[in-house]
Amino acid sequence: MKGTKELLTWKEIIPGNVILNPGNAREYRTGDWRSQRPVWDFERCIMCGMCYAFCPDAAIFEREDGYYEADYYYCKGCGICAEECPKKAISMVEE
Amino acid sequence: MGKRRGLEVSVGAAEAVAMADVDVIAAYPITPQTHIVEHLAELVNNGELDAEFVPVESEHSALSVCIGASAAGARTFTCTSAQGLALMNEIVYIASSMRLPIVMILANRSLSAPLSIWNDHSDAMSVRDTGWIQVFAQNGQEVFDHIFFAYRVGEDPKVSLPVMIHVDGFIVTHVIEPVEFWEKEQVERYLPPFKPISRLDPERPVTMGAFAMPQLFTETKVAQDMATTQSMEVILSAWEEIYKITSRRYRPVEAYRTEGAETIFVVQGSFGETLSVAVDELRAKGEPVGLVMPRLWRPFPFELFRSAVKGAKNLIVIDRAISFGGQGGPLAIELRSSLFGLPAPPRVINFICGLASRDVTVEDFKNIYERAVDGSKAPVFQEDFQFYGVRS
Ligand code: SF4
Numbered sequence: 001m002k003g004t005k006e007l008l009t010w011k012e013i014i015p016g017n018v019i020l021n022p023g024n025a026r027e028y029r030t031g032d033w034r035s036q037r038p039v040w041d042f043e044r045c046i047m048c049g050m051c052y053a054f055c056p057d058a059a060i061f062e063r064e065d066g067y068y069e070a071d072y073y074y075c076k077g078c079g080i081c082a083e084e085c086p087k088k089a090i091s092m093v094e095e
Numbered sequence: 096m097g098k099r100r101g102l103e104v105s106v107g108a109a110e111a112v113a114m115a116d117v118d119v120i121a122a123y124p125i126t127p128q129t130h131i132v133e134h135l136a137e138l139v140n141n142g143e144l145d146a147e148f149v150p151v152e153s154e155h156s157a158l159s160v161c162i163g164a165s166a167a168g169a170r171t172f173t174c175t176s177a178q179g180l181a182l183m184n185e186i187v188y189i190a191s192s193m194r195l196p197i198v199m200i201l202a203n204r205s206l207s208a209p210l211s212i213w214n215d216h217s218d219a220m221s222v223r224d225t226g227w228i229q230v231f232a233q234n235g236q237e238v239f240d241h242i243f244f245a246y247r248v249g250e251d252p253k254v255s256l257p258v259m260i261h262v263d264g265f266i267v268t269h270v271i272e273p274v275e276f277w278e279k280e281q282v283e284r285y286l287p288p289f290k291p292i293s294r295l296d297p298e299r300p301v302t303m304g305a306f307a308m309p310q311l312f313t314e315t316k317v318a319q320d321m322a323t324t325q326s327m328e329v330i331l332s333a334w335e336e337i338y339k340i341t342s343r344r345y346r347p348v349e350a351y352r353t354e355g356a357e358t359i360f361v362v363q364g365s366f367g368e369t370l371s372v373a374v375d376e377l378r379a380k381g382e383p384v385g386l387v388m389p390r391l392w393r394p395f396p397f398e399l400f401r402s403a404v405k406g407a408k409n410l411i412v413i414d415r416a417i418s419f420g421g422q423g424g425p426l427a428i429e430l431r432s433s434l435f436g437l438p439a440p441p442r443v444i445n446f447i448c449g450l451a452s453r454d455v456t457v458e459d460f461k462n463i464y465e466r467a468v469d470g471s472k473a474p475v476f477q478e479d480f481q482f483y484g485v486r487s
């Protein structure tokens with residue numbers, strides 16, 4: 001089955017919109033609803049992972065170097081990560 | 096053919112559901128649907144029917160159970176009326192959008208308020224646009240035959256849609272009629288086992304009923320609409336097969352004595368049988384009248400309807416539901432729009448009557464005819480519609 005990125009035609013949709021590939025919600029770009037974005041200040045960050053744990057959209061990932069960051073493809077800009085960060089390392093910036 | 100048995104139509108309907116080898120029945124009792132479900136409960140309880148009977152706490156749950164079961168590949172049945180259908184409404188749309196071939200009998204009853212347990216088509220019309228294939232059955236035999244029809248059409252992989260059978264509450268459900276049963280082998284041959292296009296299976300997991308972004312929503316709905324429209328072919332062949340088995344011929348638009356008719360009555364459901372008597376009596380007096388009954392309500396057979404009324408000057412459309420603030424009853428509105436743009440279309444004269452089982456007799460139909468058409472056969476009636484038999 002095609003991914004949603006390739007946009008199915010009505011003829012290609014499986015009757016009832018049944019989804020055969022698990023996890024294809026990943027292909028939906030949901031970050032474009034955002035009106036502000038979280039921006040990290042790694043000088044302050046202590047790599048505690050609270051932002052990662054609190055993000056309601058699982059949009060924050062751990063980088064190879066151990067710091068955390070948002071994937072803007074999915075981040076909705078809710079600001080919860082900035083609110084929860086104990087070190088005030090995240091600030092919300094207007095899009 | 097099987098035996099002819101004299102029984103209550105509801106019991107006959109339940110027997111047909113049992114013969115269709117249903118796997119899961121979920122329903123909540125509501126008048127006048129009750130006897131159908133009670134008889135099914137009895138058959139399951141007595142061990143005569145190997146099916147799961149789920150006594151739910153509401154109609155919303157009844158159809159939800161059917162959705163889950165149907166998604167898992169079970170043949171399912173539910174049955175309701177009026178308020179029950181209204182409570183179920185959210186799920187009625189979901190069943191068709193998920194393309195699950197659930198079969199429902201709607202024992203037609205007026206929607207409250209005021210509270211009424213009696214029969215009209217206000218509940219039927221409230222679900223017109225829910226995406227179910229919908230047929231009207233006029234008597235016990237038609238209900239019985241259409242249970243097999245409904246599963247055969249709905250479960251066809253080209254269709255994969257739920258099917259609703261409209262049956263007038265009390266007027267049909269509660270009468271005792273002779274019903275010719277089918278032989279077990281005939282049902283088995285007519286109705287192959289249900290093979291869903293997709294189903295819930297732990298070995299091969301899929302997601303059903305998920306969220307879709309606006310980029311997919313319209314495409315999904317177009318696919319659903321195409322399936323509904325294109326189900327016509329499957330519907331016609333399912334009726335053709337019934338004819339071969341039973342010699343009973345069902346058509347999307349039934350016509351009675353329409354040859355040379357200048358005025359044609361159009362009705363749905365049990366009014367048809369009474370009206371055929373009125374048509375006979377009017378014909379005996381030399382009046383050029385006929386009767387047309389759209390049996391298939393969705394998908395609506397536009398072409399067949401137009402050709403069934405071709406040549407008529409007047410259509411007397413009788414509705415048993417109101418579109419408040421609209422241009423008549425839902426049937427008249429539909430038919431007017433289907434005739435629009437034709438060269439010299441017949442005039443649509445619309446009456447609303449028979450609400451909450453108020454009796455409409457042969458005499459009433461003859462009065463309606465007189466009121467609609469005067470001696471010179473020109474319509475004497477100017478409004479878009481009239482209520483018939485209302486005290487003023
Ligand atoms: S702003 Fe909200 S959605 Fe975006 S990364 Fe932070 S918590 Fe997650």
Ligand code: SF4
Pocket residue numbers: 040044045046047048049050051052068084085086087088089090
């Ligand atoms: S919550 Fe703040 S300090 Fe903790 S990892 Fe996230 S950005 Fe760094």
